[in-house]
Amino acid sequence: MSCADYNESIADFVDGTLDPARHRALERHVEGCAACRALVADLKSIQAAAFTLDRLELPGHLWNAVQARIPEEGKPSGARLLAFPRTPAAMGWWAAAAALVLATTLGIYTVMRPENPHAGDTAAVASDPADAGDVVASVQAELQAAEEHYDKAIQGLEQIARSESGALDPQVAAVLQKNLSVIDQAIGESRTALQQQPASADAQDSLFDAMRSKVALLQQTVELINEMRKGNQAEAGRLIQGLNQ
């Protein structure tokens, strides 16, 4: 066998993984081959020196530098709904989203607040036969207006989500989508029930509850945006946990 045939054995020998049979064969070869003997010795020396190479001390300022850059990163992937906006344009989008959701919330709240005789106390008002038809029509009109606010908000948010899709973590987005789907289904079922029984207080309450849930989810989203923009990781994490429930 030539020296080249022992190349792999020498590598394993230096690593300490050479099996006994090949070990004996290599020993016999090395006894009579000065070049391979020198090679084995040198590789062992290099390996030993490598293990004892000087270690540079970790500069203390690096942790501060990493910490300073963390807010730019937003939440770790998997717990992130929306990354921090970094550009003025992106900031504008998020501000628009927050304003849009806030306006929708106020709009729906105006229609559905308890003092509104056409919404919170519909059943009592409808008990007056003379006004019942007008009240039902009025409530339906206001519900329609509320739904338009709601649809407008969703369209706006969807547009923003599309433009900022890179910043939206897929896992959290999926949770949001799931929650939205559940609420949308409840809204759809309530709307169907209301079409069948326009004066039904239960159907109205059910629709209002579903829409309130939608508003609450949108409010949570706005809060999350704000906390992430402020770099408040703990509060953002709490809000994300809330979205998962």
Add this chain to the structure above:
Amino acid sequence: MSPSKTTGDVRNADLELAGRIRSGDGTAFETLYQQHAPRLYNLAYRMAGTATDADDLLQDIFLLAYRKVSSFRGESSLGTWLYRLAMNHCLDVLRSRQSRQEQQTDSLDEDGAAPPPAAPALGAVSRIDLDRAIGRLPRACRAAFLLHDVEGFGHQEVGTILGISEGTSKSQVHKARLRIRAYLTQPRAVSD
């Protein structure tokens, strides 16, 4: 000890630490940093060759780790996961840099080239010279050598970190040692 030991307890601890980081626990992320940054800093330094580059690389590595921690599933230790991320980043940066010095080195030491001819006996190895020789290695060889001979990973772990087979790791490390030997035994006036 290799930073990648994966007993059940260690793996559970890694998963718990990663979970805390995911949930926004700043102290958990600092723990990860304290555990691994000193060794990763040295690895980055020897991959890049300068302390300034190592500073930048280490910051990038931990920001990447923060961003990607949700991808840690516990299949390997958190240390192995972090080293893989670190080496990928270092290799990406070095690849994109395309320095003239590296091109010269690569032209002399292309992967697959025959082992250097027999050299005179080396004797004691100066650590300064060894550092210099490591800096002259092609990237792939350098990465495998640093992980195995300097950081103490086994070939299987080196393979996991670099995305290569165990056999390729053995081959790369051996090749690296041969090239270091050739560098250390050559006349210095030419290159140094």
